[in-house]
């Protein structure tokens with residue numbers, strides 16, 4: 001298989017994936033680290049079917065177990081994500097301090113409808129130009145800082161709609 005064909009099938013550079021797998025060989029809990037790093041090196045921050053099968057084969061872990069892990073952790077993505085990710089916490093502490101308003105603000109700002117977000121249990125939305133993905137999480141574990149929003153991996157605390165408007169403007 002050519003390098004280009006491999007990249008199309010896996011959605012990432014196979015040599016880099018091989019290096020990640022070998023770095024984790026023999027380490028406890030290695031599968032989580034492998035999956036996390038494999039997702040990071042995909043340009044759309046998700047794990048393709050091809051990558052999961054490849055990792056299963058290389059690590060001798062059944063692919064069904066790998067799917068169980070991925071579906072358990074909200075962090076993993078099975079579909080392409082936007083260049084920027086905005087994650088709103090919808091846990092109780094954040095909800096009582098206004099996280100629904102923050103989510104509604106994002107949904108409106110990016111031209112989505114509320115029903116786009118909730119239908120069929122869908123928990124994220126990506127803009128058509130693949131620039132932004134809006135997601136929710138059950139709890140970031142930082143309830144004292146509620147409401148909490150994560151933007152491109154950075155945690156923002158006690159977020160107001162105005163603060164979120166500025167953050168979004170900064171990455172647009």
Ligand code: FES
Pocket residue numbers: 089090091092093094095138139140141142143144146147148
């Ligand atoms: S409920 Fe939002 S961080 Fe815990």
